[in-house]
Amino acid sequence: GAVVSQHPSWVICKSGTSVKIECRSLDFQATTMFWYRQFPKQSLMLMATSNEGSKATYEQGVEKDKFLINHASLTLSTLTVTSAHPEDSSFYICSAKRVSYEQYFGPGTRLTVT
Amino acid sequence: QKEVEQDPGPLSVPEGAIVSLNCTYSNSAFQYFMWYRQYSRKGPELLMYTYSSGNKEDGRFTAQVDKSSKYISLFIRDSQPSDSATYLCAILQGAQKLVFGQGTRLTINP
Numbered sequence: 001g002a003v004v005s006q007h008p009s010w011v012i013c014k015s016g017t018s019v020k021i022e023c024r025s026l027d028f029q030a031t032t033m034f035w036y037r038q039f040p041k042q043s044l045m046l047m048a049t050s051n052e053g054s055k056a057t058y059e060q061g062v063e064k065d066k067f068l069i070n071h072a073s074l075t076l077s078t079l080t081v082t083s084a085h086p087e088d089s090s091f092y093i094c095s096a097k098r099v100s101y102e103q104y105f106g107p108g109t110r111l112t113v114t
Numbered sequence: 115q116k117e118v119e120q121d122p123g124p125l126s127v128p129e130g131a132i133v134s135l136n137c138t139y140s141n142s143a144f145q146y147f148m149w150y151r152q153y154s155r156k157g158p159e160l161l162m163y164t165y166s167s168g169n170k171e172d173g174r175f176t177a178q179v180d181k182s183s184k185y186i187s188l189f190i191r192d193s194q195p196s197d198s199a200t201y202l203c204a205i206l207q208g209a210q211k212l213v214f215g216q217g218t219r220l221t222i223n224p
Contacts (some may be wrong), residue, residue, distance in 0.1 A: 043214045093157050105157035
């Protein structure tokens with residue numbers, strides 16, 4: 001139990017285009033999902049907290065107009081990187097809170113902007 | 115001062131050895147402490163979490179929290195090559211925000 005999926009697992013896009021990443025909790029309902037970013041050999045940095053049916057809460061320094069988050073249902077949250085640039089290339093990971101304080105992570109999406 | 119500090123390693127030990135991974139944290143108010151394992155190019159996997167002080171054991175893994183020194187540890191007994199991964203400690207800040215350490219890259223040599 002507690003499986004979280006992400007799609008796509010790897011995406012390459014051209015600079016200036018937008019990319020959408022999906023995060024799904026497959027076997028549980030998640031009122032709260034989280035989006036993280038991880039650069040090579042570095043730790044996870046929380047970008048935003050997404051609550052079903054309400055606006056996401058962004059961490060300081062994260063541009064909310066660039067990283068659009070939609071938590072449309074109890075099992076789906078999406079992250080759209082708008083007008084992507086090469087510096088947005090990174091590993092994006094979502095997590096979903098099941099019960100209590102446990103967060104379960106998706107497998108991650110590797111974004112490469114050329 | 116970072117909220118959570120973790121030696122990034124890398125750490126390399128022979129198969130069967132006992133591994134000790136450690137983190138320190140800055141705020142004595144933190145109560146929940148987690149350990150995640152992350153294989154290369156994968157998402158983190160929750161290994162264990164502990165509340166407040168004390169030990170928690172799960173198979174070959176033991177998590178330990180010493181609140182007096184703000185020190186958390188993960189011990190791996192009878193280490194296996196399949197344990198080779200990056201281990202991340204994390205603390206729960208507030209109700210749901212996880213703050214991660216840098217992660218320690220561990221290699222178990224056959």
